[in-house]
Amino acid sequence: MSDICLLCKNRKVYHIKSHLTPAGITENTYGERDSEHIYTIDAEEKVIDEYYGRNHPQQENIEIKKEPNSRKGIFCKKCEDDLGVYESALQDKLNELINSIGRDATVNRVDTGTKYVDIDIYPNVLITFFLSVVWRQCLEQTLDGKDIPLNPEQFEELGNLVVDYIAVPIKEMVKRQTLISPVMSIFTSYNTKTAATYANPHPKNTNPLIFFIGPVVLQYWLTDQPTNEFEKITHIDRNLLDKSLTLDKSRLAIVNEGKWEKIHYVVAQTLARQYLR
Ligand SMILES: [Zn+2]
Numbered sequence: 001m002s003d004i005c006l007l008c009k010n011r012k013v014y015h016i017k018s019h020l021t022p023a024g025i026t027e028n029t030y031g032e033r034d035s036e037h038i039y040t041i042d043a044e045e046k047v048i049d050e051y052y053g054r055n056h057p058q059q060e061n062i063e064i065k066k067e068p069n070s071r072k073g074i075f076c077k078k079c080e081d082d083l084g085v086y087e088s089a090l091q092d093k094l095n096e097l098i099n100s101i102g103r104d105a106t107v108n109r110v111d112t113g114t115k116y117v118d119i120d121i122y123p124n125v126l127i128t129f130f131l132s133v134v135w136r137q138c139l140e141q142t143l144d145g146k147d148i149p150l151n152p153e154q155f156e157e158l159g160n161l162v163v164d165y166i167a168v169p170i171k172e173m174v175k176r177q178t179l180i181s182p183v184m185s186i187f188t189s190y191n192t193k194t195a196a197t198y199a200n201p202h203p204k205n206t207n208p209l210i211f212f213i214g215p216v217v218l219q220y221w222l223t224d225q226p227t228n229e230f231e232k233i234t235h236i237d238r239n240l241l242d243k244s245l246t247l248d249k250s251r252l253a254i255v256n257e258g259k260w261e262k263i264h265y266v267v268a269q270t271l272a273r274q275y276l277r
Contacts, residue, residue: 130218186218
């Protein structure tokens with residue numbers, strides 16, 4: 001592999017482990033860093049695997065496995081540090097908010113009745129962070145030789161936005177006008193800490209595209225019009241496509257646990273079909 005950073009395509013990589021989906025977000029559902037328990041399903045290679053972090057109590061054998069969602073030597077020091085700044089600004093606050101839903105969080109409703117909570121994080125910081133997560137998940141798919149839901153131009157444009165935005169210090173970022181970006185929105189559910197979730201794009205390409213990010217599901221709009229039968233394909237209610245719930249408003253929508261389970265189940269089902277083929 002080339003020793004040039006895959007993000008800025010300019011500086012040399014340094015050899016540290018990079019999380020493709022930020023560990024701070026997924027630890028809310030996978031368990032703490034180094035104590036994770038992660039399942040991976042590779043429908044194309046037909047492999048199901050289990051990964052335990054090195055400090056996980058179930059770690060019984062000494063077999064050394066590659067940790068899912070991370071790679072060594074793909075980013076330069078600056079890009080890694082810049083990504084880290086946005087992760088630190090956001091992840092604890094977001095995890096706390098998610099875990100407070102159903103407890104002491106103030107839940108509001110939009111006109112269509114969909115529930116949401118306000119995220120106490122500036123829209124530009126949220127947008128930058130989630131753009132970087134989408135880009136990194138697509139990168140991971142590419143590194144694994146899998147298809148990605150973006151075409152090469154869209155993937156490259158997204159990478160360029162990420163490099164530009166993460167280089168902006170947060171102090172300055174919060175004073176800027178709302179960033180130019182594909183429209184995104186996120187939703188979660190109650191008790192995601194104990195629910196099965198994923199860290200990958202939805203195996204079916206829809207508009208908006210769907211990305212699973214541990215306790216959050218992200219919708220990423222490529223064009224204005226949703227895919228025909230979006231609800232039937234994804235089990236995500238049309239109400240969640242409402243423009244009053246987008247990330248530039250710092251809102252996190254909430255679906256009930258049954259719906260959350262169903263949305264995730266559909267993915268497992270799709271992968272299982274591919275696996276059996
Ligand atoms: Zn770089």
